[in-house]
Amino acid sequence: MSGGTVKLSAEKLNVWIGRKKILNDISFECRLGLVGLLGRNGSGKTTLIKAMLNLGCRHEGEVSVEMQKEGGEAVRVRLSGLSGRERARYMAYVPQELHSWAHCTVLDFVVMGRSPYLGWLQNPGKRDYNEAGEVLEALGISFLEQRYMDQISGGERKMAYLARARVQKAAWMLLDEPAAGLDFGRQHQFFEDLTKCLRESRTGAIVSIHDPVLAYTYCDQFLILKDGRMETMLSREDEDFEDMYLLQLERLYGRRAVFADTSEGRTMIWRRT
Amino acid sequence: MKHRGFWVMAGILVLSVLITSCIGRFPLTLKEIWEICTGTMQEAVKEDVFLKIRLSRAFFVGMTGAGLAVSGLVYQELLQNPLVSPDVLGVSGGACAGAVGAILMGGSALAVQASALAFGLLAVFLTIALSGLIGGQRTVNMILAGIVVKAVADAIIMGFKYFADPSRQLPSIDYWMMGSFHTVRWTEVRMVLPVVIAAFLVLWLMRWKLQVMSLGEEEARSLGIPAGRVKFICILAATVLVASSVSVTGVVAWTGLIVPHMVRFFTGDNLMKNFGICGCAGAVFMIWADTLARSLTAAEIPVSIITSAAGAVFLLAVLIRRRKRGEADT
Numbered sequence: 001m002s003g004g005t006v007k008l009s010a011e012k013l014n015v016w017i018g019r020k021k022i023l024n025d026i027s028f029e030c031r032l033g034l035v036g037l038l039g040r041n042g043s044g045k046t047t048l049i050k051a052m053l054n055l056g057c058r059h060e061g062e063v064s065v066e067m068q069k070e071g072g073e074a075v076r077v078r079l080s081g082l083s084g085r086e087r088a089r090y091m092a093y094v095p096q097e098l099h100s101w102a103h104c105t106v107l108d109f110v111v112m113g114r115s116p117y118l119g120w121l122q123n124p125g126k127r128d129y130n131e132a133g134e135v136l137e138a139l140g141i142s143f144l145e146q147r148y149m150d151q152i153s154g155g156e157r158k159m160a161y162l163a164r165a166r167v168q169k170a171a172w173m174l175l176d177e178p179a180a181g182l183d184f185g186r187q188h189q190f191f192e193d194l195t196k197c198l199r200e201s202r203t204g205a206i207v208s209i210h211d212p213v214l215a216y217t218y219c220d221q222f223l224i225l226k227d228g229r230m231e232t233m234l235s236r237e238d239e240d241f242e243d244m245y246l247l248q249l250e251r252l253y254g255r256r257a258v259f260a261d262t263s264e265g266r267t268m269i270w271r272r273t
Numbered sequence: 274m275k276h277r278g279f280w281v282m283a284g285i286l287v288l289s290v291l292i293t294s295c296i297g298r299f300p301l302t303l304k305e306i307w308e309i310c311t312g313t314m315q316e317a318v319k320e321d322v323f324l325k326i327r328l329s330r331a332f333f334v335g336m337t338g339a340g341l342a343v344s345g346l347v348y349q350e351l352l353q354n355p356l357v358s359p360d361v362l363g364v365s366g367g368a369c370a371g372a373v374g375a376i377l378m379g380g381s382a383l384a385v386q387a388s389a390l391a392f393g394l395l396a397v398f399l400t401i402a403l404s405g406l407i408g409g410q411r412t413v414n415m416i417l418a419g420i421v422v423k424a425v426a427d428a429i430i431m432g433f434k435y436f437a438d439p440s441r442q443l444p445s446i447d448y449w450m451m452g453s454f455h456t457v458r459w460t461e462v463r464m465v466l467p468v469v470i471a472a473f474l475v476l477w478l479m480r481w482k483l484q485v486m487s488l489g490e491e492e493a494r495s496l497g498i499p500a501g502r503v504k505f506i507c508i509l510a511a512t513v514l515v516a517s518s519v520s521v522t523g524v525v526a527w528t529g530l531i532v533p534h535m536v537r538f539f540t541g542d543n544l545m546k547n548f549g550i551c552g553c554a555g556a557v558f559m560i561w562a563d564t565l566a567r568s569l570t571a572a573e574i575p576v577s578i579i580t581s582a583a584g585a586v587f588l589l590a591v592l593i594r595r596r597k598r599g600e601a602d603t
Contacts, residue, residue: 055491088497099489101353103542112485116497123481148542168496 006066006074007031008172008204013061015044015051022047023228026061030204030223031235034195036215037208039225040252045208046096048225049174052206053093054084065090065171088116092165094175098149098157106144106152106160107132113167135163139197155186162197173198173205179214187211191218212249212257213268224248278540282553286335289557293564294327301327325458333457333521334563335556336469338528340514342555343548345529346536347476347511350483350544351504352401354412358530359515362415363422365526367396368512368519370429373446377433382464382520389520393512396422449523451575454563457521465517472513477548479507484544525559526577527584532558534591558583 008030015023023044039045051059063079079087092113102109110132111124118124136142141159144152149160158178165173178194179187195218198205206223209215215222222245224231231251234244242259250256256271295301299322308314309323345358359365371392375385403418404411430450437443476483482503486493490500518525532555536547562579 050491053495055494083497084494084499085497088495091495093492093495095489095492099353099487099492102488104484104487104544108484108543108545112488112496115482115485121478123478 006068008065011062013051013059015047015057015059017057026230028223028230028233030221032204033220034198034218035206035221035223036219037206037223038215043225044228045225046176049176053091053174085116090171092168092170092173094161094178096176096180103150105146105148109149109160110136110163110167113164132167135166139163154181155190158190166201171203175205175207177208179209179211187214216268278546279549282550286553286557289560290331293560294323294331296564296568329459329462330454330457331560333462334454334559337518337522338555338559339552340469340518341528342532342551344511344514346533346551347507349533350487351507352415354415356416360526361419362400363396363419363426364393364512364515365519365524366423366426368393368516369450369524370426372520373430373433377437386517386520390513390516393516396426397508397512451523451577453575454522455573461521465521468513468517472510475510476507480545480548483507525580527580528555528559531584531587535587538591
């Protein structure tokens, strides 16, 4: 993306699975950065991610990406009018788990990010592999190149996904619970790598996440989803952000949390009920 | 070397063709074959035996083996199920029913081929649709659906056999159905070759997209791969491979299931690498099975007897080794 992106927005997104309506009238606009998607189990987080990627569920409404052109003017790209191949150049997907049938080396896996740029009968060539190799090196995981995806650790696998999304050159990355299944140290390592990666490539990401403390530590904006509706959208820059965040958490989980200042900076703890 | 596995396998294939060409009721030696190839052979009979009978047969047998093995590999990858093959999915059965029907109606060779293809396709899509309908565990229900479709195909074939002329048509249908290459000459090769090459080419060019599909349809689509269309085209091409061999030689059992597993057993699970190796390995396997079938006894026996026996042994070996490595549950 030469000019760089500005915003990702959804307008009146309604989503059904089968006959059941899962999401109602979801509208939001995200600025560049890391956006945390919070909500309880079954509130429709995964469905929202899949609907934005146009993966199978019936939906209406519009998803669009606003791009900054060279001259400085903003252009809005509506994703519904695009083919799957073109859409993949705007949005990358990081699913919760690697498919159990997948068996390929990390390098082969990362090269798959080139597929929206390849023709119908075209296979990736030397240039594509070089590009994948460079990205792996930039992320500091070249040593994984020849290892198999199903034989590396969960954290390393997530890094391979990051590398692939970067090769895909998509403006926005949608990650479905990337922290799930990672241990404490790896969760933080992953979010540090993710934020660094986003800053370097000037792209944005939406992550669905269950841990409000982790979200508070790394995310810039917060989408709160409740029973298939957008409850609200918070930004770290809002004046009363911290109070609003605590309020929303209490509404979601029925528990109060407070902020506590420690010598290592500000954190959040749950109050005993 | 980059494609070492493939070239080794290709070398084995060429050697196999040369060696098996020497074997038969009319024995040749490697030296004589060399003389034939260089044009210094004096005896016309030997030249005819090699060029018109043995070589055409080896060519067709190899093509069939490669086709069945590659189609098995493609089905297994696409449906993400290590237990499927042309036989299990009912493709062979459907194609067989189509071919028998066309033979009974006295259709031309082309009609037999077309009818085999049409019914083979019908069978595989029916199996896939049925497996969705059954629900439950994906790996198993596809096999159950295959059994259902195969039962229908068998019923149709039995119906055809009932109406066939018991003295002329019936024995030949039965023999043909067990799979045999004894009718093959260059005319059959010429008839089937263009279709087979086209199907191979399509699958070869799509092999990378097939590998992306191994991440699951959703993820493949998020990468901009039109998963539905890729799946359809690959199944179409794989079925063309099966149907074109079935229409000439009848059903050759087991090859499509075990050759991909044998290749994975030796070279690991890399689809891009295994594609060519699998084709060569299928050809080698089939050429040796056919050589045994035509030379074990004075009369020629159906090749399926050999492939089934070998298949059972190989499959058992693979399963036991999987269990020893602790992969039995994956």
